[in-house]
Amino acid sequence: MGLTHQSCGKAVLSEKFNIKLGSDDELVIALAGNPNVGKSTVFNALTGLNQHTGNWPGKTVANARGNYTHKDKKFVLVDLPGTYSLLANSVEEQVARDFICFGQPNATIVVTDATCLERNLNLVMQVMELTDKVVLCVNLMDEAKRKGISVNIKGLEEKLGIPVIATTARNGSGLNELMDRTYNIALGIENIFPKTIEYPQEVEEEIDKLSERLQNILKDKLNSRWVALRLIEGDTTILDSIGKFLFDYNTQSIEKEEACIYEY
Numbered sequence: 001m002g003l004t005h006q007s008c009g010k011a012v013l014s015e016k017f018n019i020k021l022g023s024d025d026e027l028v029i030a031l032a033g034n035p036n037v038g039k040s041t042v043f044n045a046l047t048g049l050n051q052h053t054g055n056w057p058g059k060t061v062a063n064a065r066g067n068y069t070h071k072d073k074k075f076v077l078v079d080l081p082g083t084y085s086l087l088a089n090s091v092e093e094q095v096a097r098d099f100i101c102f103g104q105p106n107a108t109i110v111v112t113d114a115t116c117l118e119r120n121l122n123l124v125m126q127v128m129e130l131t132d133k134v135v136l137c138v139n140l141m142d143e144a145k146r147k148g149i150s151v152n153i154k155g156l157e158e159k160l161g162i163p164v165i166a167t168t169a170r171n172g173s174g175l176n177e178l179m180d181r182t183y184n185i186a187l188g189i190e191n192i193f194p195k196t197i198e199y200p201q202e203v204e205e206e207i208d209k210l211s212e213r214l215q216n217i218l219k220d221k222l223n224s225r226w227v228a229l230r231l232i233e234g235d236t237t238i239l240d241s242i243g244k245f246l247f248d249y250n251t252q253s254i255e256k257e258e259a260c261i262y263e264y
C-alpha cells in the first residue's frame with residue numbers, strides 16, 4: 001500500500017510540517033498572498049507574535065506559525081512565504097503550494113493588496129482551483145483610499161463566490177470580520193459557491209481522463225483535477241511532493257503508481 005494511514009491528516013502536519021496540534025479540534029489556517037501585501041502584519045495582529053515585517057519583498061521564506069483563539073475555537077495560523085503563483089517556479093512557491101496541498105488547512109486566507117488587486121487575483125484563482133475553503137482579505141485599504149482607489153467588496157464576493165473582507169492590517173481594521181468569516185469557512189458554517197474555472201472542451205476532456213486515474217491513486221487526499229492540470233502543464237514537481245507527503249518513500253508501490261501517472 002502506498003498510502004499509509006499514519007502519514008495522512010494530522011500526522012502529516014506533525015511529521016512533515018512540524019505542527020503539533022494542542023487538541024484534536026484545533027483548526028489550521030494558512031495565510032497566503034503575493035510578496036509584501038501584509039501577510040505577516042495580519043499574522044502578528046492575530047497571533048500577537050512578532051514575525052518580521054518590512055517594506056521589501058521576500059522576507060518570509062519558511063512557514064511561521066502562531067496561535068489565536070476566536071469565539072470558542074483555537075486556531076493555528078501558518079504564515080506562508082509570499083508568492084505570485086502556486087506553480088512551483090521557486091522554493092517559496094513550492095513551500096506555499098505544498099502546505100496548502102498536503103497540510104490540509106481548514107481554510108486558506110489569501111491576503112491581497114487593494115492598490116493592485118487585479119494582479120493579486122491570479123493567486124486567488126489558483127488557490128480556489130486547489131481548495132474551496134478560501135477567504136479573500138483585501139488589505140492595504142488605507143493606501144487604496146489615499147490613492148483614490150475604491151474596491152467593490154460585495155461585487156467581488158458575488159463574482160468569486162467566497163468571503164471577501166476589506167482590511168487595514170496595520171491598524172487592525174477589518175481583522176475581527178476576517179476572523180469571523182474564516183471561522184465560518186473552517187467550520188463549514190457559511191454556504192459558499194466558489195467560482196470554478198472551465199477550460200476549453202478538449203482540455204476539459206483530458207482533465208477528466210487524467211483525474212479519473214489520479215483519483216484512484218490519490219483518493220480524497222488531494223484534488224485530482226488540480227493535479228491533472230499541473231501534469232498537463234508539464235509540472236512534475238507535484239509528483240515529488242506527492243511521494244514525499246502522501247506516500248512512504250522506499251515502497252515499490254509509489255514507483256508503480258507514479259509510473260502509471262507518467263505512462264499517461
Ligand SMILES: Nc1nc2c(ncn2[C@@H]2O[C@H](COP(=O)(O)OP(=O)(O)OP(=O)(O)O)[C@@H](O)[C@H]2O)c(=O)[nH]1
Nearest residue numbers: 035036037038039040041053054058059082168169
Ligand atoms: N499602509 C499600510 N501598510 C501596511 C498594511 N499592512 C501591512 N503594511 C505594511 O506593508 C509592509 C509589508 O508588510 P508585511 O506584513 O511584511 O508583508 P508580507 O506580505 O508578510 O511580506 P513577505 O513576507 O515579504 O511576502 C510593511 O511595511 C507593513 O507595515 C496596511 O494595511 N496599510
Ligand SMILES: [Mg+2]
Nearest residue numbers: 039040059060
Ligand atoms: Mg511576511
